[in-house]
Structure formats: structure tokens, C-alpha cells
Amino acid sequence: MDQTRIATKCLHAGYVPGNGEPRNIPIVQSTTFRYATGEQMGALFDLEASGYFYTRLQNPTNDRVAAKICALEGGTAAMLTASGQAASFYAIFNIVSCGEHVVCSSSIYGGTYNLFAVTMKRMGISFTFVDPACTPQELDYAFRPETRAVFGETIANPALTVLDIEKFAQAAHAHGVPLIVDNTFATPVNCRPFAWGADIVTHSTTKYMDGHANAVGGAIVDSGRFDWTRYPDKFPGLCTPDESYHGVTYTERFGLEGAYITKATAQLMRDLGSIPSPQNAYYLNIGLETLPLRMARHCSNAQAAAEFLQQHPKVAWVRYPGLPGDACHALAEKYLPQGSCGVVSFGVQGGREAASRFMAGLELASIATHVADAKTCVLHPASTTHRQMSDGELSAAGVAPDLVRLSVGIEDPADILADLERALGGV
Numbered sequence: 001m002d003q004t005r006i007a008t009k010c011l012h013a014g015y016v017p018g019n020g021e022p023r024n025i026p027i028v029q030s031t032t033f034r035y036a037t038g039e040q041m042g043a044l045f046d047l048e049a050s051g052y053f054y055t056r057l058q059n060p061t062n063d064r065v066a067a068k069i070c071a072l073e074g075g076t077a078a079m080l081t082a083s084g085q086a087a088s089f090y091a092i093f094n095i096v097s098c099g100e101h102v103v104c105s106s107s108i109y110g111g112t113y114n115l116f117a118v119t120m121k122r123m124g125i126s127f128t129f130v131d132p133a134c135t136p137q138e139l140d141y142a143f144r145p146e147t148r149a150v151f152g153e154t155i156a157n158p159a160l161t162v163l164d165i166e167k168f169a170q171a172a173h174a175h176g177v178p179l180i181v182d183n184t185f186a187t188p189v190n191c192r193p194f195a196w197g198a199d200i201v202t203h204s205t206t207k208y209m210d211g212h213a214n215a216v217g218g219a220i221v222d223s224g225r226f227d228w229t230r231y232p233d234k235f236p237g238l239c240t241p242d243e244s245y246h247g248v249t250y251t252e253r254f255g256l257e258g259a260y261i262t263k264a265t266a267q268l269m270r271d272l273g274s275i276p277s278p279q280n281a282y283y284l285n286i287g288l289e290t291l292p293l294r295m296a297r298h299c300s301n302a303q304a305a306a307e308f309l310q311q312h313p314k315v316a317w318v319r320y321p322g323l324p325g326d327a328c329h330a331l332a333e334k335y336l337p338q339g340s341c342g343v344v345s346f347g348v349q350g351g352r353e354a355a356s357r358f359m360a361g362l363e364l365a366s367i368a369t370h371v372a373d374a375k376t377c378v379l380h381p382a383s384t385t386h387r388q389m390s391d392g393e394l395s396a397a398g399v400a401p402d403l404v405r406l407s408v409g410i411e412d413p414a415d416i417l418a419d420l421e422r423a424l425g426g427v
């Protein structure tokens with residue numbers, strides 16, 4: 001299976017049915033699993049035998065879908081979470097404790113920023129946000145003795161900046177900490193961050209992986225390459241006995257390939273419980289089966305939309321990594337040679353009011369607080385999610401009053417362009 005190409009993995013990795021077994025990954029809709037003796041279950045609790053005992057920790061449907069995502073990213077272990085937010089939180093909290101610190105790209109999804117800068121700050125974890133375009137020296141300067149991880153997004157939502165993964169990985173490794181990359185917008189079809197030095201990958205599977213607005217979900221994948229045992233003082237949770245789990249030392253018992261995900265499952269999932277339902281994991285798997293087909297179409301449609309918008313007289317500016325003039329085009333050519341994603345940001349001439357009129361004129365695209373869906377959707381933050389803010393406040397938050405975030409779907413491109421043309425005509 002490891003030798004197969006990504007489109008084949010999207011269909012077959014993670015689950016090989018035996019003779020007479022269901023061809024689709026079965027939905028194991030059970031919270032509990034039966035055993036004949038207490039000793040058998042005791043061995044599972046001690047992590048001495050593998051098997052299922054309670055779905056909050058592990059479930060066969062969820063594990064098979066996680067194994068598929070693991071294969072797509074080229075990792076050694078993976079887990080599903082109930083949302084992308086839970087994946088971001090677990091990925092960091094698994095190795096960073098109160099009093100410690102994370103270096104983070106400033107160009108990340110607003111919900112992740114809030115999680116880090118507000119909620120995790122209240123837990124005593126501090127973050128230094130760096131401009132992703134910073135020099136290696138500026139990046140180096142952000143580290144502290146108590147830094148335990150570096151975080152960034154392959155393609156940032158909604159800024160659409162492309163992360164220089166090698167630059168961030170080199171800085172992280174020079175300081176003896178892992179690089180965690182949120183690969184939601186690129187998906188493993190367009191970029192596999194492990195190939196560029198990232199150590200851990202996270203996803204909001206709610207986006208392209210699910211692709212049909214069916215199920216909120218997240219995933220964490222470990223490359224198995226970061227050597228925690230070289231820095232036992234930095235990562236005691238992985239390198240010394242976990243008294244809350246029968247004294248197991250994760251790196252000793254599960255090796256570098258399994259320690260990080262086993263700890264996140266045995267400890268964080270046990271205590272915090274953000275598991276997806278097996279039904280949602282099943283929906284996610286259906287989405288994964290067609291991911292390469294959809295990503296290619298999202299990218300070609302978005303490229304056509306970005307080029308159309310760029311030449312339109314009523315459009316003030318366009319941001320899309322696939323445009324030759326885009327600030328991140330060179331990074332996109334390096335890290336995303338097959339295409340970036342389906343999201344295009346642009347400004348309508350005439351500012352906030354004009355953008356509102358544009359939105360009102362759309363017929364095909366839905367106004368939705370969502371991106372990365374098969375159906376084209378669009379959001380004007382200044383008249384929706386950020387409507388309480390003045391133009392000055394919006395600019396300070398990095399959201400231009402005229403900014404429209406267009407998530408280009410997989411409809412016929414001629415119909416998407418006709419919708420844009422019609423709506424711009426009414427501005």
C-alpha cells in the first residue's frame with residue numbers, strides 16, 4: 001500500500017476488508033466493547049495489548065479513517081478529533097505546558113489565533129506571533145529557553161499566505177523543538193509538509209477533506225521523526241513515566257513513531273474527550289475518496305476566477321497564490337506545484353458598501369460562514385462576521401472593509417464566472 005499513489009490511497013488506505021467483510025469502512029456505532037475476562041480488559045488499560053474498550057479513547061471506524069489520513073500525509077501515527085480546533089489544541093497541549101512558549105506564524109485562521117492568544121494564554125502558555133515573511137534572524141529572535149513548538153498554516157485562512165515550511169522547520173530544529181503545520185487548505189493532495197521538514201500535521205477535516213459540509217472534524221498526524229528523547233528535559237511528558245497512565249513512558253513503550261499520538265490519545269482524549277462520532281468519521285471517509293478529483297477542480301476553477309477578477313474594472317485587488325504577481329507565488333511554485341486551494345480573496349472597488357451590493361447580486365454562490373466546500377460560497381466579513389467594527393477597526397484587525405473571501409466550488413467554471421460577472425455588474 002505504501003508504494004501506491006495518493007489517489008489510490010484516498011480510496012484504499014486504512015482499511016482492507018477480509019473475505020466477506022463490508023467493502024465500505026463499517027460504522028461501529030458502539031461506545032463499548034465486550035471482553036470475556038477482566039484480565040483481558042486490564043491488559044488494554046495498561047496499554048499492554050491493543051484493542052478497543054471505550055469509544056472516547058478509540059473506535060475502529062475512527063481509527064481506520066485516521067490510518068487513511070496518516071497514509072496520505074506519509075506519517076507513522078494519526079488520530080481524529082471532533083473538530084479542527086480540537087486538533088490544534090491537542091497538537092500543542094500534548095507537548096507544551098503552563099509556563100512554556102510557542103513560536104507561531106501571525107498569518108493563521110482567526111479561530112486558531114483566538115485559541116492560542118486568549119484561551120491557551122489563560123492556561124499559562126504564551127505565544128510569539130511572527131510575520132511569516134520574516135528573515136531567518138527575525139525568526140530566531142522569537143525563540144526563548146522555554147519554547148516547545150513552532151506552528152504555522154501551509155496556506156493561511158483567509159490571508160492566503162504560503163508558509164516557507166523549510167525556513168520554519170530549520171528554525172524549530174535548531175532550537176530542539178518540532179514544527180507543527182496546519183495543512184487544511186492545501187490538503188496532502190497539494191502539499192505534504194513532512195517532505196519539507198515539518199514534524200506534526202494538523203487538519204480541520206471540516207474543509208476539503210470532508211468537502212461537502214457534512215461533518216465538523218479534525219486530525220493530527222505524526223511524522224515519527226522528531227526525536228523527543230534528545231530533549232528529555234523539554235518533553236518530560238513523552239520521556240518520563242506517566243503516573244496517570246500506569247507509569248508508562250511513551251517513547252520507551254511506543255518508539256518515536258507512536259509515542260506522540262499514543263500520549264495524545266491515552267491522556268488528552270481520555271481527559272478532554274473531543275472524539276468525533278463514528279458516523280462523522282464515515283462521512284469524512286466518503287469525502288476523502290474523491291479528494292484528489294475535487295482538489296484539482298477547486299484549483300483550476302479558483303485560478304480561472306482569480307484571473308477573471310484580476311482583469312475586472314470593478315475589482316480593486318485580488319489575492320491568490322496561483323497568480324504570477326501574488327506575493328506568495330514563488331513559495332506556491334515551490335511548495336504547491338500542482339495548485340494551492342480553491343479560496344480567493346479580493347476587494348470590490350468602492351469599499352464596504354460596494355462589497356455588500358456585490359454579495360446581494362450573487363445567485364449561485366451561497367453566503368456562508370464556511371470555506372473549502374464543493375459548492376461555491378462567499379463571505380464579506382465587514383457585513384457579517386465583523387459587522388460591528390468600523391473601517392478603522394477592521395483595518396487594524398487585518399481585514400480590509402472591501403475584502404470578499406470567495407471559496408470556489410467545483411461547479412462548471414463558466415457558471416461561477418457568470419455569477420461573478422452578474423454580481424459585479426450590479427455594484
Ligand code: PLP
Binds near residue numbers: 085184205
Ligand atoms: N484550521 C484552519 C486553517 C481553518 O480554516 C479552520 C476553520 O475554519 C480550523 C483550523 C478550525 O477547524 P474547525 O472549524 O473544524 O474546528
